[in-house]
Amino acid sequence: MTEDRFERFVRQAGQDYHRPPETPRAEMWAQIEGELAERRKARHPAVVHRLGGRMPSVRWWGLGIAAALLVGIGIGRFLPREPGAAVTIATSDPADGAAGVPATAYRVAATDHLRRVETFLTVFQLEARSGRADEGTIAPAGNLLVTTQLLLDSPASDDVRLRTLLEDVELVLTQIAQYAVGQSPQELEFIDRGMEQRGVLLKLQAAMHAGSAGIQGAL
Amino acid sequence: MDETELVARLRAGEPEAQRTLYDAHVDKVYRLAHRMTGDDELARDFTQDAFIRVFEKIDQFRGDASIGTWLYAVATRVILNGMRKVKRFRRREVALDDVGVMASSGRRADPDLKTKLHGAIDALPEKYRMVFVMHDIEGYTHEEIAGALGVQPGTSKAQLSRARARLRQSLAAFAPEWAV
Secondary structure, eight states, rough: OOHHHHHHHHHHTTTTTTTSOOOOHHHHHHHHHHHHHHHHHHGGGGGGOTTTTTOHHHHHHHHHHHHHHHHHHHHHHHHHHHHHOOSSSSSSSSOOTTSSOOOHHHHHHHHHHHHHHHHHHHHHHHHTTTTTTHHHTTTHHHHHHHHHHHHHHHHTTTOHHHHHHHHHHHHHHHHHHTTTOOOOHHHHHHHHHHHHHHHHHHHHHHHHHHHHHHHHOOO | OHHHHHHHHHHHHOOOHHHHHHHHHHHHHHHHHHHOOHHHHHHHHHHHHHHHHHHHTTTGGOOSSSSHHHHHHHHHHHHHHHHHHHHHGGGGGGHHHHHHHHHHTTOOOOOHHHHHHHHHHHHHHHHHHHHIIIIIITTOOHHHHHHHHSHHHHHHHHHHHHHHHHHHHHTTTOOGOOOO
């Protein structure tokens, strides 16, 4: 068979190779519009609606439920122990929250969460500065974000300093969660710069240091 | 709306301009993504991602080529990078060795050449496959492929030639007259 005949054969038979269906124009455009809106919100955190806002997909609800369970388990785990222990992620005195969630339990859960965030952000920052971020590294961002939002929405979150820290963390995690692997190194640099400008890791480390004695006591 | 105006309005973030660009190119981007992945969900994801990146990074468009060429360059990067990341796509690939085993085992007396061809296309290295799909299946010119992949047209021609040679070699067991 000649070269021409072979080329004709591959062109003709190739038409059935992964033959695309009709382009789902409307569905994809709706997704694009939604994603652009989400990103605009992320760039302007003041208009981010926590929990009440539209979640990108069902998968996030699963993560949210899992995160809620984790927080619940964390609070439940620490409740029977030393309710008056001086767990100090911030300097305000322990007090019961408005909805009856003990402030101590809340702070223990928050401390535990912020420790995870600190570890996550440290690893992320190392990768970001090398110009790449693996899917596996970024994956926990969504889960951590939902837990952060749950903590912010808790009636026990009356500690202004802790709340400010959680809001900083929320912003950074939102950016990371929306970072798609394979995006340009500039995108990573942008997130990293934002973290630096807000001093998020320094604040986390300071909070961990300030609260470490109390945390050890509780654990 | 001419291209200069379109780009200016895209830079201003106008949804109408974004929709215009989308309508003009979405079919080609989606078709290419689907041809490369064989997976509707991935094709949608990659197509959406490509347009979102173009809308968000429009300030990086220097105007050296047309906005369409730049869009296809972004789209091919998204597709190639995305495929590397998505492991589930791997199970769709048929190794060249497997094609050879099937051929030599004679399990099918009358092998379906089209199926074998598709398996052999799957087994091509990704860049060869991209060039082959773009040129021989989707009808892009070498100049368009070169613009999208950031290579010279000569490189595109060479990769297509290599891709065809590999396909011919893979199919030779079923059609000996194609043996190189």
